[in-house]
Structures are given as structure tokens and as C-alpha cells.
Amino acid sequence: MVNKFLYHLPLYRQHQQLSAAGITLSRATLTNLTKRGIELLRPIVIEQLISVLDSNTLAMDETPIKVTRQPGVGNKPGKMKQAYFWPVYGDKDEVVFTFSQSRGMKHIQDLLDHVWQGTLLTDGYAAYSRYEAKSPDITHAQCWVHMRRQLLKAEREETDAVTHALNLIAALYKQESHIQQKGWTGEKKQDYRAQHSKPLVDQFFAFCEEQNQRADLLPDDSWMKALNYTLKRKRQLMVFLENPDVAMDTNHLEREIRPIPMGKKNWLFCWTELGAEHVGIIQSLISTCKLHDIDPNVYLTDVLQRVSQHPAKDTADLIPRRWKPLFADNPLKSPLL
Template sequence: MKTPLKPTPDMTSLHIKNVQLAERVIVLEQQLDWFKRQLFGRKSEKQLIDNPAQSNLFVSEQAPAQTPESGTEVAAHRRSSKKQTQEQDVNDTGLRFDDSVPQQIIEVPAPELSGEDAEQYDIIDYNDTCRLAQQPGSYTVLIYRRPVLRHKSQQTLVTVPAPVNVLEGCFADVSLLAGLMVDKAVYHLPLYRQHQRMLDSGITVSRATLINWIQKGIELLRPIYQAMLRQMLQSSVLAMDEVPIKAGRKHKGKMQQTYFWPIYGEQDEVAFTWSTSRGTQHAISQLSGFSGTLLTDGYIAYEKAVAQLNKHEHTVTHATCWAHSRRTFEKALQMEPDTAQHAINKIAKLYKIEKHIRDSKLDKGQTLAYRQQHSEPIVHAFFIWVYEQRQRPELLPSNPLTKALAYVFERQSQLRVFLSNPDVPIDTNHLERALRVIPMGRKNYLFCWSELGAEQLGILQSLMVTCRIQGINPYTYLVDVLQRVGMHPAKNVLDLVPRVWKTKFADNPLKSDLSIPASR
């Protein structure tokens, strides 16, 4: 698409107005294409290099299909490796499951064994046919039958006390508390749906009671969350971002816009801090005591926060994300396809180098040397090219390419940080993958009814997302920790952080009484 001419003093007022309208049309067309992509297009930012014949969904002109070169073999089927098939037992039906899945054996009668010729048959073996079944809303009422004793000589009654519960005087077992939290935070199931499922299963509990149970359970987890956040601030590299969430009533019929500020530590831990605004002050307060490298997107609040922190005897280096820089050029593909694609290809070379570093499992020294040898020349040439492109007189300020060039040019010092620090990732994609639970949750429960609810949801999501990253079953973790936190020394609360809990308690976690087989 051609860019309109820049207005000059020699143009008539009508001509200038036509140029401005043409520019406006181009901007609106770009916005329309963006909305189409959000509704129908690919969300992945990966380039389709392996399939150049695939055309854009919204391009009217169909590109001719390219046939594979002669001699290229296209595999129709890839057999799974022996290593993959040995990870789990596979029976004859192809159903895969481990020993933790409950199994029920159903004996199928043989008509031959009950007929007149039954004595002519002997059972020599069994063939098993497996089918995966489900119980809707599986709940169990645990009845603790406590004996009442009478002392014969003293004529007094003694009753065995009930087992200690996580929430004193509560009807909810720890397994139910953990299940409510996991369904809410991990599987994004709102409480009103969980309440409906209970009603369908014959359990009558008010929705307010469920909310009260979860709130009290999360407050038990708050010291663990705080200990994890304090430990994360000791990291040498932190990644930080912000994601919106509606919380609390602004006025009748309107919810207040608030924000989660997830922080990703260098030991694969995530803490979702919460604030009523997107201002700089929250970032400053959360990063108090941190000294190291802060990796973020191009939001100006982070640059201001780093400047303020460095005024108070902090040593914080600000690094920015190359993936966000790439997205600015991707938005310019519609108006400046050749120039924008050239920038995207340059950035793709940096990611190819990072992939080689990961695949080769280079240590810190090797990573630093490899980046300086291969990535630094690409980055240096890229910013020279950016400076040259900004001198083009025909680029209007509203042109997406102009905005993309200005974005990377103003942040070139932050974009170069990864070249001198092997611990700094090239982007914040690892953090964006972790914070996806918030947008996924918004599609289900839409908002948090109160500000306290949003803060508590951040505490719960911090532990649940960290469990996922650490390879821990969130349900097993909660069942253990909710029981352990009341008897664990407060000074050793760091032991209950998912990363440390995995090494100390994961092999023998505390379980609910529900796991004890019922007597028959």
C-alpha cells in the first residue's frame, strides 16, 4: 500500500484535505485489519517459513501455490519414539493412565458357564477392555464416627475429639478447599458454576459460604506468598509486566479498572502483585530492595521506576523486550511491507542465535561470548538501519513504520542489555506465558467483586502458576500446605514455597482423609 504524500505549503487547502483524508483511510484500514486478525487470524507470532505457499487469510489476491522442490520427501506419518511410548503404560485399547487413576473392575458373565454345557468350559485367561468413565460432581461426605465412652467407676462420659480441621468449625475438608481453589485459579471455573455443580450433586451450600471458605483458605497462604516475593527480590534478573482486571464497583453498573503486576524471578517463580492503577508508584514500591536487571516491555512507567530506584541507592539496570519491538514492525506490514519485513527478518536472526544457545546448553561464559560474536554485529547493524530509515522525508508521523522506528530507537540502550549479561533473556515471553491465566480467567469470571478479592486472587495465582512452572500438581500442593502451614514454624515459612516444597515434602505429602479407603 502506498503512503500518501506529505502536505507542502504549495498545495491548495483542498489538496491538503484530500491528503489528510487519504492518510485517515489508511489508518482506519490498518485498524480494521488488526481487528479481523484478532477475530479470525493467527495469534502466534511465529513466521510461516516452513510453508511459504500458505497465504494470508485477509489478502484478496491469492498467491500461486508453490510446489515442493524435486527430491523433497514429505512424511505422511511419524512414528512415536520408543522413549515416548515407555513413559506411561499403554494397554491394548491405547488408553494411557498411571497408577493414581482409580480403577473399577466389572466382571462380565459368560453365558456358556451357566448353560447345560457349563461343565465343558474352563476359564484359562481374561481379556480386559478399558473405558474411561467420569462421575459428575464427585463429592463425598466424611463421617467421623467418634465413640462416646463411659467411665464405669466414675460414671463420667468421655467423647473422642474430632480430628483437627484446616478451618476451625468449618464443614469443608481440606480436599474441598483445595478443589475449590484449583478449579477457580487453574481451570478458571467461577464459584457460581462450582455452586451449581454442587447443587446438581445434591449438596446444598450457599455461594457466600464458598466465598468465605476460599477467602479464609487464601489468607492461610498469604505468608507463603509474601516469603516467595521477598525471596524473588534477591534475584539478579526480574521480569515485570502488567495485565488489567476489573475489581470493585466504580459506580452503579460500572466496575473499576485495576491491574495485576506479575513479577517473574530467576528461579522460575511468579508473584502477581495487585494495584488500583497502572502508575509508576506501584512498580517502585514492589521493587523496593531489588538490585539487578529489570526486564520489561516499553511502558514508560518502568523507565521512571528504575530512575527513581537508582536515586535511593539501588542499582537497577533496565532492559526491554525484543518481542515487543518486533510487534511494532508487524503492525507496519500492511503499509510498509518490504521495510517492515526487513526489520522482522533482522530480529529473527537474533532469535535463531538464542535457539542455538538453548539447544547447545551453553553456560554463562559461553553464552556471553556467543552473543557478542554473533548477536552484537546484528544489533549494531540494525540500529544503523533504523537511524537511516528515520531520515526518510516521506514517512508521516501517523505511519506505523514511523512509530516502530521511534519505539526501538528510543530504547536501543535497553535493547542492548542482553548482549552484556548472559542471564538476561531476549524477551519477556516466559512472563507472558505465565500471566495468561489472568486473561483466561477474565473470559470466565469476568471480574473480581471486590478489591480484596482481586488481591487474594493474585496470591492464589502466584502459587498455582509457580506450581505449574515447577512441575508440581497444584491440588497435591494445596492439600499438603493448607494442613502444614498451621504447624510449621513461621521462621521456616520459605520451606512451603513451591520451589522448596518440591525438594522437601513432595515425596511424602500430607493427604486428606478422603484418600483412606472406605470400610465395607
């Protein structure tokens, strides 16, 4: 599992390695062992999701995955169906890759309705804004990096204007870097942002509004589109000034998403929706292990043995964040080593 989901080595290549080492084992056996092992981990990821939803601030995104081959029409070959992982990142440095067949708002509702309230940090995808409009207990914050990418699309046409806007954003990130270096949190962080970041934010949006009034810009110009995108999201982009626990961007979540597209380059797709769920389960634990400086191989070796003797009522002790102080000093070893 570690070789496939951490190092992106498909099972057929692992089978080749085993065969070259003189170990006779069918590929179907490898597949079944992986499936059964991940099923043992499902209750742990459910507990981890409960822990994530206990956060005051969530970061959320979506990334596509191909699953379940659909039959073709007539002589045309079938195609893989597009589905999505929706990773959710909590304020205790835990991430869970939830799975859905669609990219619609319904998955956000099914996941968060009646069980969570707080600040939701996302990119500019419209489904999140629609969800906020229907959820009075949700505050929607948006990512400055995604907004910045829209500005970059107009750099060739409006070099000077885009450069000025990017310099203001860079100055903002310099303030965030200073906060991080000092280790400030809570009220101290909010006060610093109010004194140093807010004037830059006000200057940035004043510049965007000024540019938006230019008579020489057409609606189809890339710079006008970027300005409209930015100004439409002004309120959401300013939430980080009001809440010190909100980051300026979703980069911390996107770093955890990266193994999914990297893995797809090797194992390409999932044959079934259950297989996609399994990818989400194991990736949730591996990514969270890395966030807490836990060796995924040591963690999985311990937990896959410990589940047979650990009380079911204490399953939450096996999520990586809680496992580390309880069991990391004396983990169970593989009997094969």
C-alpha cells in the same frame, strides 16, 4: 480453588456440580472457604516475594483487573473500577502477582525501592523508564517481542522494509535457540552472543537509523512511529548482550499472565480489592507450581493442612520451589479421599 483459578470454573458452576451430585452446600460457604483458605496462604506468598526479590534479574509487567463497583451518577449505572496486577518473575522460576489500584510508577517504587537492585526486564511502558531514571542501581532492559509488534503495525505500508527488519530479528532468535539447545549459560552464553548476536543487532539498528532518515516518511506514518519507538529504546534493547542472565523478551512472564485474562472470561471481575489480592495470592502459587512441575492440587492439599503444624519461622520452606524437595515425595493427603 484449583477448579476456579487453574481451570477457570466459577464458584457458582462448582455449586451446580455439587448440587447435581447430591451435595448440599451454599454458595456463600464456598466463597468463605475459598477466602479463608487463601488467607492461610498469604504468608507463603510473602516469603515467595522475598525469594523473587533476591534475584539479580527481574521481569515485570502489568495486566488489568476490574474490581469494586463504583456508584453511578444520577440515573446512570455504576461501573467497575480498573485496577492492575503487577506480576514479578525472578531468576529462580518464581512469579508473584502483586496488586495495585493504579498503573502508576508508585507501585514499582513501593515494591522495589531500597530492597532490590539489578536488571529489570519489561515491555516499553514509560513508567519503567521513569523509574530507571530515578534509580541508579537499576539497569533497564526491554522486550524485543513488544518492539517487534510495533514494526508489524507498518507491514502493510512498508512491506519490504518491515520484512527485512523482521528477518534480522528472526536471525537473532535463531541464535538464542541455539544457545538454549546447547544449554549454555554465563560467560559461554555471553561470548556466543558477542560473536553471533551483536553483529545482527548492530545491523538491525543501522538499518533502522537509515530508514529513519528517509525524506518520504512523515511523522504520522506507522513505519516512522515504529522506527522512533525502536531507536528510542536502543540502549535497553541491547542490554541482553551485556548480561547473559537477561532474556531477549518477557515471553516467559507473559505465559504466566495468560491465566488472568482467561479467568476473567469466566469470573469476569472481583467484587472487592481484597478479592483481587486473593486472586493474586493463589495465582502466584499455582503458576509457580506449574513452573516447577508440581501438581497444584497436590501442593495445595498438602500445604493447607501443613500450615497448622509447620513452624512459622520456617514458612519459606512451603514456597513451591523449596516444598518440592522437602515434601513432594510424601505429601499430606486429603482426609476426604
